[in-house]
Amino acid sequence: MPEIAAHAERLTAEFGGAELASFRPLTFTALKTYAPNPDEAVGTPLQRVGRRGKYLLLEFPPLTFVVHLMQGGRLKPDPKQSAKPRGGLARWVFADGRALLLTEAGTERRAGVWAVAGDVETQDPVLGLGPDAETLDAATLGAVLSQHSGRVHGVLRNQQALAGIGRRLANEICHTAKLSPFANAAKLGPDEVERLAAAIHTEIDASLTAERERDDMSSSKDRPGAVHHREGETCPVCGDVVRAVEYRSYTVNYCATCQTGGKVLADNTTSKFLK
């Protein structure tokens, strides 16, 4: 989640050190925890905004607000501080008068906030996340993959296996590693694991660099890539056409020449039988 990581850096630069004056959920479901009372953070300066997996961590030690943006969520400076902001879920107001607002586009209301006291690693919702993908070397990645016999594309997105990779990065990582997205993760050879580990770092670094040049979090359409959502376009590596296998909630994009020895896995019309 390079867009989350870069956004955390921006928020730390802008709001780090600001003392919390109040935290208010704006809907009944925005705050996912009953205890501790978020008011325990009032009067504490924001140490930093961190990231773990897909979560933003607003750290007011010893209390941390863990924020999940989901697809349509945004955490942004809130100069207006209107009483009923559109899509508003929660607001942090600082002693200097500034504020941060959590919003979510659409009607799903899946974004949310957890107030966590102490070590976030041992408590919901961070508990159970795999190691952050960018921290893995090939040996550690191999150990993780050996325990997951699913398709590589799915295991990469499994946050309990390794954290921080979404649908776009999974497509780009498999392409850069020259691996079939449908290869069995547990049966990859040492060379393939090496390539996958290198591709994870290459793709995360490239995305992080692009995100850091922005003033705000990108939309998925702005994010760079060779194959993701580029069905029918030309593979920049080999010139073959980029192909797609569609699922209900995501699309696997790949290049047959680069990744599957020329084998076409399935097209849009037949892929529903692959579920």
Ligand SMILES: [Zn+2]
């Ligand atoms: Zn190619």
